[in-house]
Amino acid sequence: MEGSTTKGGGSMFGQLLLNILIAFLWVLLQDEDQFYFSTFFAGYLVGIGILYVMRRFFFNEFYLHRLFAVVKLLFIFIRELFYSSVVLIKQILSPKLKITPGIFTYRTELKSDVEITALALLLTLTPGSVVIEISPSNDVFYIHAMDIPESKNSVLRAMTTFEKAIMEVTR
Known part of the structure; x- marks a missing residue:
């Protein structure tokens, strides 16, 4: 590592x-x-x-720096999970299903397999989005979102936040 x-x-x-x-x-x-x-x-x-x-x-x-980074990543994940769950519940409870599913890409700065896997798993665990594929060069994620117009920006924001927190933990 x-x-x-x-x-x-x-x-x-x-x-x-x-x-x-x-x-x-x-x-x-x-x-x-x-x-x-x-x-x-x-x-x-x-x-x-x-x-x-x-x-x-x-x-x-200092060794506690990494521990604090892990705790920070955990809290970021919990916040993003809560936010995306609220968006998902609003979609489920709305009388008419108004979603536009789609696929978009995200270019990452992460390099190691552990970092890329962690980012993919963290995104997949948040409702409404899933990593479909990662490019062979490991720098582009192909992401399916439940509602492209509404959730693309929030997924991109979450990915950027996760990426920075993962780099704090692993580097």
């Missing part, structure tokens, strides 16, 4: 292990009779602070 290891200091997994080690050291320094999760959690938070302060000496990227 691109970007999983950093130059000059270790992987994000290594950062996590170091943070857990700091948390256990914190528990040992507290000299308590039992193991308390609250003490471990406090040590974990202290470890986050230490690693954050020391990040420029040891690590290229």
Whole structure:
């Protein structure tokens, strides 16, 4: 995976292990009779602070940055899913079916198979649109939308938003 290891200091997994080690050291320094999760959690938070302060000496990227990017991508997906579900419900509940289905293309900047697959799946999971095909060069998506005049712009907006969030997670 691109970007999983950093130059000059270790992987994000290594950062996590170091943070857990700091948390256990914190528990040992507290000299308590039992193991308390609250003490471990406090040590974990202290470890986050230490690693954050020391990040420029040891690590290229702070490991929680990617976790925050994943959470951000999840919230973007939930927002887009809710928005497209409302549009779909409005179409279903309208007395007359006024849709103009169609296919359009979207050119992506994503390069790796993981990034392209994630974008295709995120779009397919939102109601009213589906990725039909991806070009052999992996840079053009062929997308079927339920209602081209109404949903094309919202699908393109969602694709752009998803694409930026995926790049934050994977690069």
